[in-house]
Amino acid sequence: MRRMTARPANAHQARLLRLLRDGGPNSRAQLGDQIDLSRSKLAVEVDRLLETGLVVADGLAASRGGRRSHNIRLAPALRFLGVDIGATSIDVAVTNAELEVLGHINQPMDVREGPVAVFEQVLAMAAKLKASGLAEEFDGAGIGVPGPVRFPEGVPVAPPIMPGWDGFPVREALSQELGCPVLVDNDVNLMAMGEQHAGVARSVGDFLCIKIGTGIGCGIVVGGQVYRGTTGSAGDIGHIQVEPDGRACACGNRGCLEAHFSGAALARDAEEAAQQGRSPELATRFEAAGRLTAADVAAAAAAGDATALGLIREGGNRTGQVIAGLVSFFNPGLVVIGGGVTGLGHTLLAAIRTQVYRQSLPLATGNLPIVLGELGPAAGVTGAARLISDHLFSPA
Amino acid sequence: MRRMTARPANAHQARLLRLLRDGGPNSRAQLGDQIDLSRSKLAVEVDRLLETGLVVADGLAASRGGRRSHNIRLAPALRFLGVDIGATSIDVAVTNAELEVLGHINQPMDVREGPVAVFEQVLAMAAKLKASGLAEEFDGAGIGVPGPVRFPEGVPVAPPIMPGWDGFPVREALSQELGCPVLVDNDVNLMAMGEQHAGVARSVGDFLCIKIGTGIGCGIVVGGQVYRGTTGSAGDIGHIQVEPDGRACACGNRGCLEAHFSGAALARDAEEAAQQGRSPELATRFEAAGRLTAADVAAAAAAGDATALGLIREGGNRTGQVIAGLVSFFNPGLVVIGGGVTGLGHTLLAAIRTQVYRQSLPLATGNLPIVLGELGPAAGVTGAARLISDHLFSPA
DNA sequence: AGGGCTTTGTCCTGTAACTGGAAAAAGTGG
DNA sequence: CCACTTTTTCCAGTTACAGGACAAAGCCCT
Incomplete structure (x- = not known):
């Protein structure tokens, strides 16, 4: 039941969340070096983020010659689900807020079996990851499918190798089932985002x-x-x-x-x-x-x-x-x-x-x-997590 | 000597200038409908623009059932120079701030004659347009050349059909000669911008x-x-x-x-x-x-x-x-x-x-x-004017 | 241990940005 | 002349933000 209900209230907070996602834990001072804000304003926004629970302050970092800094990090319980539906197999992974893959499973599956059968398996795989203790709930999920997608609606359009998927409301259906925000994209785009986030790009x-x-x-x-x-x-x-x-x-x-x-x-x-x-x-x-x-x-x-x-x-x-x-x-x-x-x-x-x-x-x-590419099968699922985190880490 | 020295002080002013450029004269109320600002703030920014002379208020518009509105328009004396250097001819045109072509001349010229000869002719053509009374001075100029350009510096790079132009500081040289800000781009990009501004796109x-x-x-x-x-x-x-x-x-x-x-x-x-x-x-x-x-x-x-x-x-x-x-x-x-x-x-x-x-x-x-395309030879010069106006109508 | 120095974080005050309502100005139509 | 509309101005209150002062907490050197 601990779900990410809060969203950044403004562009500054969104920026901070992304900095913490991409750069890992940071002190207020370090954040200040990367964002164009005064220390006072920065402190205010960080405090607000702390109140919402999106970020936490845990412990002090080693001194760098002066007062020790507080470690600010994204809520450690945040979990994203990355799903990469290929033509012949499915990859599902859980990541933390920093998009590190905590668990990753792959199973063969023919996408031509249609959305209902595929989603059944995806949900089973997600449940398996939950059961292994890697996540209590998912705060968001990114789904990659091997064909064109009308992105704003999250609906495949005229996919040549996915008969039966045309117009299927993937985003809506999975959002319902998973009980969290979902975005759907072409698998290739997710691979690109994955390599951009953590790979060669x-x-x-x-x-x-x-x-x-x-x-x-x-x-x-x-x-x-x-x-x-x-x-x-x-x-x-x-x-x-x-x-x-x-x-x-x-x-x-x-x-x-x-x-x-x-x-x-x-x-x-x-x-x-x-x-x-x-x-x-x-x-x-x-x-x-x-x-x-x-x-x-x-x-x-x-x-x-x-x-x-x-x-x-x-x-x-x-x-x-x-x-x-x-x-x-x-x-x-x-x-x-x-x-x-x-x-x-x-x-x-x-x-x-x-x-x-x-x-x-x-x-x-x-x-x-x-x-x-240097991420192999992790590229797609990492990109999927990145997709949804980009969405959640932007002003509501 | 009446040159555009002022630049918009912030993003709001830049936005307003572009609205006036693309939509023609407008009342404050109409501007308010197109920009996400309160009437009070809008009035303040418009007043500041009036002070700088970038825009003027001339006359009252017809009533639409209530109090008549003031016409706010871009300074009528603003002039942009659009230059389109082709492989075999040169187009030069003057526009007003709304990017309407006031005068346009075309002369044959082989770009292989090299930058010095070409610019001599460009300057002569610009002088001719001035002499005909279409402009006192130019507030900015856009230059299109038929080859790749390192855009930030305004320098052609390895242009196949322009021997002698490689690395020539086009932007700097022409900015000096014309005494106004200059941007240089590939001619095709300018054509695209032209059709985008006033053509089919x-x-x-x-x-x-x-x-x-x-x-x-x-x-x-x-x-x-x-x-x-x-x-x-x-x-x-x-x-x-x-x-x-x-x-x-x-x-x-x-x-x-x-x-x-x-x-x-x-x-x-x-x-x-x-x-x-x-x-x-x-x-x-x-x-x-x-x-x-x-x-x-x-x-x-x-x-x-x-x-x-x-x-x-x-x-x-x-x-x-x-x-x-x-x-x-x-x-x-x-x-x-x-x-x-x-x-x-x-x-x-x-x-x-x-x-x-x-x-x-x-x-x-x-x-x-x-x-x-529906603009023909005007596409390039219009795009050139648009290029430099986009630059000048952005925060300093 | 104590004093200088550095880094980090907090507090406070003044300013600029911005909103929204009230009211004035200037028009139309009956 | 009155009711109503549109446009513009004025004003008061709120929020965003910067930057300086200062406190906290560490380092190193003597």
């Missing part, structure tokens, strides 16, 4: 976050803010055409990037190669399991299989070609590559880099890092 | 503005603000690859969009067609003038020449292919097509639309207008 204002999983998507961050586009479909780069009259895509067109390279496409190509006898390594695995996944290709490549390496390289080239265009257009300060397929590692990254550095102009690529 | 928050002239560029507007990228090269879509191993481009690569379609490429292809006897219409014009331009192709197409129409259609397809990718990625609320080549009119637009609507997903294209 800290301190970068404008960057792109490419997620290669079952499909391919791109999170766009402009001036530190996620850009979602007019209808919430920004970053939907999986259906950019990379080859006229190329492979048929589920969307109805031909030659889409996603039809040529993605977790699903890679598995398909690998099975094809195995059946055609072009790769003994893949054939062995195919016979053993009856099917192949991106992980098999990664393993085969690591074992030196030329065909597997070729598939990865070709996919990287295709992806790099698209990213090169995006880099020319968007001129980001960083490109992050993430998602399930990053298990393909350096071979993939090298192919992408080669394409981008060759095709884009030097002014855009001159100082452009292209790196793998 | 009013009231659209996120849109793209494609300018097809000698080269091809794209202005990106996010949340009403121009997005310039990390190094100022955002929107540089002319060098996105549209055909592997395609035409050689000036940038050193092959298959760039600009190498296949742009004012320059179109002229080249038209001359080729004329010489190869594929088009009698173009051949006649070629013999008459010794060379061909995009305008010739437009004229030939208007006369029904199949080859000319084919060139336009093919170019539109190529451009549309790239724009389709950008639409998928950026999910804009509007796409504006502008620049010199828009003389090609509906044929071009139709080809672009076809490609975009076919290649991008319905969610992104469902309600996406793709239209020609």
